[in-house]
Amino acid sequence: MKTLLRIxxxxxxxAKWVILAITIMIMATxxxxxxxxxxxQIFDEGISKRNMSVVIGLTLAxxxxxxxxxxxxxxxxxxxxxxxxxxxxKLRKELYEHLQRLSFSYFDRAQTxxxxxxxxxxxxxxxxxxxxxxxxxxxxxxxxxxxxxxxMTMQWKVTVISLITIPFxxxxxxxxxxxxxxxxxxxxxxxxxxxxxxxxNISGIRVVKSFATESVEQRKFAQRNxxxxxxxxDRAKLEAKAFPLMGLYGGLTFVMMIWIGAIxxxxxEMSLGTFMAFQWYTWGIIWPLNMLGWQINIFxxxxxxxxxxxxxxxxxxxxxxxxxxxxxxxxxxxxxxxRVTFHFADQxxxxxxxxxxxxxxxxxxxxxxxxxxATGSGKSSLIGLLSxxxxxxxxxxxxxxxxxxxxxxxxxxxxxxIVPQETFLFSASIRDNIAYGFPEATQEQIEDAAxxxxxxxxxxxxxxxxxxxxxxxxxxxxxxxxxxxxxxxxILMDPPILVLDExxxxxxxxxxxxxxxxxxxxxxxxxxxxxxxxxxxxxxADRIIVLENGRLTEEGTHKELNxxxxxFRQLFDRQKQIAHQ
Ligand SMILES: Nc1ncnc2c1ncn2[C@@H]1O[C@H](COP(=O)(O)OP(=O)(O)OP(=O)(O)O)[C@@H](O)[C@H]1O
Ligand SMILES: [Mg+2]
Numbered sequence: 001m002k003t004l005l006r007i008x009x010x011x012x013x014x015a016k017w018v019i020l021a022i023t024i025m026i027m028a029t030x031x032x033x034x035x036x037x038x039x040x041q042i043f044d045e046g047i048s049k050r051n052m053s054v055v056i057g058l059t060l061a062x063x064x065x066x067x068x069x070x071x072x073x074x075x076x077x078x079x080x081x082x083x084x085x086x087x088x089x090k091l092r093k094e095l096y097e098h099l100q101r102l103s104f105s106y107f108d109r110a111q112t113x114x115x116x117x118x119x120x121x122x123x124x125x126x127x128x129x130x131x132x133x134x135x136x137x138x139x140x141x142x143x144x145x146x147x148x149x150x151x152m153t154m155q156w157k158v159t160v161i162s163l164i165t166i167p168f169x170x171x172x173x174x175x176x177x178x179x180x181x182x183x184x185x186x187x188x189x190x191x192x193x194x195x196x197x198x199x200x201n202i203s204g205i206r207v208v209k210s211f212a213t214e215s216v217e218q219r220k221f222a223q224r225n226x227x228x229x230x231x232x233x234d235r236a237k238l239e240a241k242a243f244p245l246m247g248l249y250g251g252l253t254f255v256m257m258i259w260i261g262a263i264x265x266x267x268x269e270m271s272l273g274t275f276m277a278f279q280w281y282t283w284g285i286i287w288p289l290n291m292l293g294w295q296i297n298i299f300x301x302x303x304x305x306x307x308x309x310x311x312x313x314x315x316x317x318x319x320x321x322x323x324x325x326x327x328x329x330x331x332x333x334x335x336x337x338x339r340v341t342f343h344f345a346d347q348x349x350x351x352x353x354x355x356x357x358x359x360x361x362x363x364x365x366x367x368x369x370x371x372x373x374a375t376g377s378g379k380s381s382l383i384g385l386l387s388x389x390x391x392x393x394x395x396x397x398x399x400x401x402x403x404x405x406x407x408x409x410x411x412x413x414x415x416x417x418i419v420p421q422e423t424f425l426f427s428a429s430i431r432d433n434i435a436y437g438f439p440e441a442t443q444e445q446i447e448d449a450a451x452x453x454x455x456x457x458x459x460x461x462x463x464x465x466x467x468x469x470x471x472x473x474x475x476x477x478x479x480x481x482x483x484x485x486x487x488x489x490x491i492l493m494d495p496p497i498l499v500l501d502e503x504x505x506x507x508x509x510x511x512x513x514x515x516x517x518x519x520x521x522x523x524x525x526x527x528x529x530x531x532x533x534x535x536x537x538x539x540x541a542d543r544i545i546v547l548e549n550g551r552l553t554e555e556g557t558h559k560e561l562n563x564x565x566x567x568f569r570q571l572f573d574r575q576k577q578i579a580h581q
Contacts, residue, residue, distance in 0.1 A: 003306045010087045011130060017079040017086075021135055024076040029142045031065045033150050036280035038062055040154075044273030076135075084131015091123055095312060103319040104389045105345040112203075113196025118312060121191050122305035129302030137295045140288030147284030155270050158278065162256040165249045169289045172249070176242040177296045183235040184297075185304040190228045192308070197224050243293055250286040257282050318345070319388055325408030328415045332400055333496040333527035335363040335386065339395035342381060342550075349393060355381045357550045358395070363543075365496075368523055370538030371531045372568060373547035379531045380421055382547065383499050386529075387416045399497070417490035419503035421531075423482050430459055431466040434488045441492055449492040452518045454511055455484035480507035487515070491522055498528045504537055516540055535575055544568065 011018060038058050046055035099115065151159040201208060201217050208217050261278055264270035342356040343349050356378050363369045371379050384390050385397050388404055397404045404412060414437065425433050434449060435441045441449075446466065450456035458481060462468040470476045477485065483506050490498060504512040513536075519528075520540060532538050539558075546554035546567045554566045561568035 003303050003310070006310060007087070007126060007130060007302070007306055010090055011083060013090075014083040014086050017083050021076045021079040021083070022138070024072040024079075025135065025139050026142065028069050028072050028076070029139065029146055031069050032143060032284060033146045035062060035065060036277040036284075037150070037154075038065075039280055040271070040273035040277030042273070043276050044271045048272065080135050081131050084127045087130045088123055088127040091126065091309060092119065095119060095123070095309060098313050098315070098317075101317045101320065102315060103317065104384070105318060106315060108344070109346065111192075111196045113194075113199040114192040115312070116199065117188075117192040117195040118308050121195075122188060122308045125188070125298075125301045125305035126309065129298050133295050133298035133302065136291060137299070140291050140295065143284050144288040147281050151278065151281050154274050154277070155264065158257070158260050158264050158270060161260045162253060162278075162282070163285065165253045165256065166285070166289070169246050169249045172242050172245050173289065173292055173296065176238060176293060177300070180235060180238050180297060181300045181304065183231060183238065184300045186231045187228070187235065188301070188305050188308060190224065190231060194221075194224045194228055197221050239293070239297070243290075246290055246293060250290060253286060254279075254282055319391055319409070321409040322406055325411070326402055326406050328407055328411030331415045331496045333363075333365045334400050335497070335527060336398040336401075337361050337382075337385075337395070338398065340382075340385065340392050340397060341394040342378075342385060342390065343393045344390070353550070354393065355550050356385075359547075359550070359552045360395075361545055361552060361555060363527055363529075365527055366525050367543060368528045368530065368541045370541030370544040371529055371547065372533070372535075372538065372544055372571070374567075375533065377547040378550040379547055380501055383418070383501055383529060383531065386497070386499070387413050387418060414493065415495050416497045416499060417493045417495035418499045419483070419487045419490045419501060421501045421505075423486035425470055425477070425482055425485060427469070427471055429464075429467050429469050430462070430485065433470065433485055434466075434492060436489055437493045445492060446488075449488040450485075452491050452522050453484040453487035454507075454515050454518060455481060455488055458484075478506075480511065483507060484515070496526060498523065498526050499531070500529065501531045502533070502537075503530075505533070509536055512536060535572060 038061060042055055042058045045051065046058060095118070148159070148163070197220060201221065208214060257278055261270060261275045265272055265275050337359050340356055340359045341354050343352065343354050347355075359382065371382065373379050381390070385392055386399075386404065388409065391405060399407070399412075399415075426436070431443075431446055432439075434446050438445075443466070447456055450459055459466055459468070468476075483503055487500070487503055490500075504515055507515065516537075516539065523540070530538050530541055538544060541558070543555070543557055544561055545552055546561070548567055554561055554564065554568055556564075562572060563569075
């Protein structure tokens with residue numbers, strides 16, 4: 001019921017169209033009720049009394065009614081569909097907007113396939129109900145009630161006796177409704193899982209092929225597909241059981257009507273015209289009930305699909321733009337981490353070790369700071385806090401003395417140019433990929449950024465230069481080339497703070513050197529974080545911090561750290577050893 005009311009909120013702005021459709025529908029129903037009565041009159045007043053002008057007049061009236069009804073049906077069908085489409089449009093828009101605002105924590109857990117299936121199939125199910133099911137349900141009920149009332153007033157005894165089958169039909173419907181709901185719930189869920197399997201398979205096709213696990217994947221998919229098949233067959237069985245039974249009872253109603261009607265006509269208690277009209281009216285009783293079976297299907301499908309959509313819409317946005325957020329236009333880039341402790345959302349704060357534990361350090365504007373640490377030590381997480389991909393559990397991260405949580409969120413993120421560890425490129429031209437955050441950039445600006453990232457000369461050699469389209473996720477480029485495109489993308493933004501998270505890990509050391517040489521110019525006047533596991537990447541850092549298991553264990557210049565005996569010194573010795581071998 002709550003779900004239904006919530007769907008209605010989306011229908012409300014379309015009240016005008018709903019009222020139009022309902023008005024036409026009521027009129028059409030009245031026509032439907034009058035038509036059999038006219039037929040009765042043709043018999044009783046026309047044929048029985050051999051009055052052809054009555055017959056002609058009334059049949060023309062019937063034809064006129066039918067024509068009017070057809071026009072009305074067209075308008076009704078159109079407005080119904082319009083309402084449905086409007087609801088879908090709004091729901092899809094809201095869902096998409098909400099997805100854009102949900103935080104990293106949400107997407108860490110979310111399954112892409114499930115989200116896609118909610119965005120498409122589930123919303124479509126809601127549309128079918130709003131744009132078609134609900135209105136027809138209403139028409140059906142109205143026709144059923146109207147017909148019964150008409151028949152009752154014309155000959156109540158025949159009506160009551162003939163309609164004895166109706167409770168049976170209602171019982172079948174009731175049971176069907178009860179059982180088909182859970183089936184639809186399963187089907188919607190399984191569709192989500194099927195889409196997830198498909199989506200993960202396509203995204204991970206390189207892994208699948210390299211491990212030659214196609215058959216395993218096929219089995220996995222087949223299993224999901226079979227589950228879906230079975231549940232759908234279970235639902236079909238419910239339909240197969242219910243619908244013919246209803247047809248049988250419906251047929252019986254006709255038979256009863258003819259028997260009882262005939263007896264009453266013979267006894268002179270019912271005119272032949274009324275008898276004929278009753279044959280027609282019986283349809284008005286039977287079809288709404290038969291249709292009800294289908295409408296229950298549509299209704300149950302929508303009522304099970306809608307909560308899946310609402311669930312996403314109801315997910316609170318944990319990292320949001322603060323009201324009256326501080327403007328970032330004049331940000332200079334003094335960064336302070338003040339006793340920062342951080343847990344991921346799915347961690348138990350009281351039991352599990354934090355990812356970052358009481359980390360404090362300062363970075364002055366324009367400084368280049370190297371962040372060194374073993375894999376899993378928390379380097380990427382540290383940087384994520386700066387851009388508010390996640391928020392601290394305790395302590396604070398400040399830029400220019402202001403907590404990052406107080407800045408206008410979009411501005412904050414645009415002020416921090418990140419070259420992430422795992423780059424993502426869109427299926428678009430190289431130019432559009434570089435200019436992703438700054439679409440108005442001129443060709444010169446784009447080329448300049450590409451030069452600094454040591455990718456310009458490569459792009460020049462491509463068949464269509466900067467217009468070359470790259471496939472999904474940058475297919476067609478090597479890992480290092482992708483990284484350099486991402487680097488150009490960040491440089492182009494001209495942000496006061498630049499973060500390179502293993503940004504040169506996939507390029508050879510010679511290219512890395514060249515990039516760093518070029519970056520010297522870029523880094524001037526900018527606060528730059530260089531995250532790395534190898535020392536060559538941080539040779540230009542003014543200062544280095546070392547993370548170990550989420551704790552800041554060392555801090556200082558190359559020279560200072562080299563004199564110590566910590567992680568840095570060990571790394572230095574090890575890498576020197578390798579270099580000498
Ligand atoms: N979304 C997440 N949810 C829960 N735990 C996470 C999540 N992302 C990372 N972790 C955990 O946090 C720890 C730190 O991860 P982080 O990515 O910050 O390490 P890192 O220092 O960048 O490592 P690498 O050098 O391999 O990139 C790891 O132990 C990891 O398992
Ligand atoms: Mg990392």
